[in-house]
Amino acid sequence: MSRNDALRAARLRVGWRSADAAADALTAHGQQLLDDRHFAVSARTWRRWEGPRPGWPSEDTALVLHDALGRWPEDLGFITPPGWIRPEHHEETTVQTTQLLAVTAPALVAGPLSPQQVDPQLVDYFQSQLEGHYRADMLLGPHDLIGTLGPQYQLIDKLTRSATGETRRGLLRVGAAYAALVGWLYQDAGDLSAAAFWRGITQEIAFRARDPHLIGYAMVNSAQVRTDLGDGAGVVDLCEAALDDARVVPKIRVMAMQQQAHGASLLRDRAAVDRLIDNADRILPQVNDDLPWGNACRRTPGYLEVQRATCYGRLGLGAEASSLWEQVLAAVPATARRDRGVYMARHATAAAAARQPEQAVHIAREVVDIAVETRSARMRRELVTLERAMRPWHDAPVGRDLAEALAPITEGT
Template sequence: MSRNDALRSARLRAGWRSADAAAAGLQAHGQRLLDDPHFTVSARTWRRWEGPRPGWPSEETALVLHDALGRWPEDLGFTVPPGWIRPGHHEEAGLRVTRLLDVTAAALAPGPLAPQQVDPALVDYFQSQLEGHYRADMLLGPHDLIGTLGPQYQLIDKLTRSATGETRRGLLRVGAAYAALVGWLYQDAGDLSAAAFWRGITQEAALRARDPHLIGYALVNSAQVRTDLGDGAGVVDLCEAALDDPGVVPKIRVMAMQQQAHGASLLRDRASVDRLIDGADRLLPQVTDDLPWGNACRRTPGYLEVQRATCYGRLGLGAEASALWTQVLDVVPGTARRDRGVYMARHATAAAASQEPEQAVEIAREAATIAVETGSARMRRELVTLERVMRPWQDAPVGRALAEALAPVTEGS
């Protein structure tokens, strides 16, 4: 067949007279079903689905297609991948949303709770779990880990309400670290409202613990959300507040300076980007504290060059950003798969911005595979940015190659 007649017939039965109407209808249906305003389907994608090589939709899109048209993708002319198992029902996406909402509700449990004796050793116990969670963050998608951390935070909060003295402050400190990680996972999952909520929980716990280092950490965490919101002035304000305390450990200063550089890049201020990252680089050898949180600056290879390359890409400095990404990716371990995928997506965008579309497509292929495996909304956003930068070539063979490479990510992402 020269076209996918099965999908076309289903479209017409649904009352969608054109690919544009079908894409708009399926997008609206998916946003309602998944309670996800970011679910999108383009008319271009729908037209390809009705072509001779429709490919295979993402899992969420398959669920939406079934709910909207009453048929699974293999009955709609799509190319069935090896190992596809038809779901028994289409409630999985809704259940996932419910589970994530339950995690956030755990932070708002009404009190007071029944009092209990709290052993001070529990502070060390929860603190010892953090490093494992940070490692898991590098290996898993955000959804699975959120479900693990939520109950642990709920238990810490319950114990905090009964504890007294230094034990209480210790639990507040470790609770702030857990809340910060949950906030980051929501940010990676693309839910900035929940991320901002958990950043607020982090800051509240840090203030209650009266820990200046943790307060600075919480401010930088909030600045991260502001960066994703595109609020350069907000990022700068929060980072300057974190840097106001001359007594905070060098790690906080490094974190605040590099995040402020992101704010400067949003404000189109390259000179400040370089000044801040160069200053953070001079401080990095002084990061010797034993605090269990905020250690990405010494755990991540090429940490500050990652920030510089990201800022350069945001400033439109494609060639300079691309050169930096090449250096960074040479030292990123394979175990840091999700970070590697984000970096590759940014590298591809930088290559496209420097008029190297073939290189951009080559890099994007692996990034798209990682995005599907990890479910990272952050990575999907980077690939959407790549699509936008590649628009001058969208009708050329290299543009069609990019669309094919990104299809598993962009369809219903």
């Protein structure tokens, strides 16, 4: 090459008609950006940059070029020197490290800690808190609770290190339940990496507690993350492993069967979906344990039909899924805002699949209000799925109505 065409094209794109004009403009831009009146680029330097051997600018100049032209030097024809790392990558690494520490700090406390006396009644205390946290999750959504539960788990872990005997086993069991709930909150918030981390913590503690029910529960929790990742085979593997242990209580078997049905729907196997949910339905009346965790199958109205409708929607069975959602939503209390919003979004997608776009938009308007209120990433993902299902009507008035309805959650994203 006889000249640096990439830099020349970028210069002309922003209206700098000559090397002299570019040098003056970049100098002014850099002095304002860096708050440094000594920053300067000469016309001679700019001409060299547009020549066959442009060299490499200083880090400050690289920042100014990027801010003025929207590209880093390596994208402007400069030859990248060894070891160059864009400043934005340093910032990304800092942000990622901060986020990782925020996720892992409550679970990974360095020890040893000072021993203390642990009263066995603390196990009951933490168990009694769980039901309130589950209710708050349904009412508030994930973001407000993550900051509360992390420190509580940290305290449980601290006490576990000093406890002995049955008190220690009890704290391990309740600690696993707290870790599972934190994992769910991150999953609902859309952070699957953090969710997978906390699911791993749940499994570790379940094995330490040597509790077959809790181990099965932990595997089903991991299968939930695999469902969100679209890994049908992984979901089936984990659920079959949970069901292999004949000792687990009926509640775990119900949870594993319904989650395996989700895996089957990802694998496009409707027959397996129906068989698994029907089998879970036969076992559901046997759920009578007093374990404080994993009680959604008792607490959620129409729990198994919710799962069937979700699987049908994933399979593209619009009319059948829509009919099921109408039955389910009739029984869901208005106070369960977050769950209701997720179900309605799935209902809207089923309506679109059933060629009822007007109904889909009507439902979506209420879902958007709930999504804004609860900040549930899961609900937003469901609305993205709805948007895809409505593409056949993109240019029609009903498509424009949907875009207007979704604006509060799509603007700025």
